[in-house]
Amino acid sequence: MKTVARWLLAGGMVFAGLSHLFWARREFQAQVPDVVTDALPIDKDGVVVASGAVEMMLGAALVVLPRERRRIGALLAAFFVAVFPGNIAQALDKRPAFGLDSDRARVVRLFFQPVLVAWALWSTRD
Template identity: 50%
Template sequence: MYSPTTKVQDIFRIILGAAMVFAAIGHFTFLRVEWQAQVPNWVPMDKNLVVILSGIVELTLGLSMIFLTKYKVHVGWALAIFYVLIFPGNIAQYVNKTDFIITSDTARFVRLLFQPVLVVWALWSTGAWKNRKTIGLRNTNLYKK
């Protein structure tokens, strides 16, 4: 679904997409160990596998934010949901005082507060929030006679 957005929204969408691509590259290379420290111990998978899989998701979402402009509303919702899904890892980092680039309780807490900002950023920059009522099966041919 295409949704008109302003130039400012498009710039912020591309910035967020680029940040996701950068984070994904970190998952595969120079931040792999640090990202593994972020995976909560209760996740029943190998931490390295979780980092690789989440890196693939981040790379896909980041590139989609930049290039799939026709589907930016859907991508915005997908990225917002992704941010919500990884939030327990941020909570675990704060509760367990896990050092992951961020090494103080204050910085870990501020990071928790920033997660909702990322959700809003994804929804606003793609026009997803504005078009929330037009998402779903109502817009497919399934309901047309």
């Protein structure tokens, strides 16, 4: 069961990473908090591209580096925590993206981030 969960997570991460680079780039920009681009010498598109590349690498690593599974799971969980402020910013700033066009939808989405963290940790532990 953990193997299936890990492979599904890996596939989802690669898919999400590709979507960052291609068809959902503008949608993901709505999740980049302004404080990030104010503090760093990077624009929202750069953040989206970089995070998409990280997602693809982590997803691929879950499959091709089985001996590092536990470490990759921890990195993936940390990644999910690191991008959570973007989900909060999207909710607070009322930015519509990915069909999240109501306050309720944006807030409900916040509750799924801990599920992703738990999924990454659980599926990569023996």
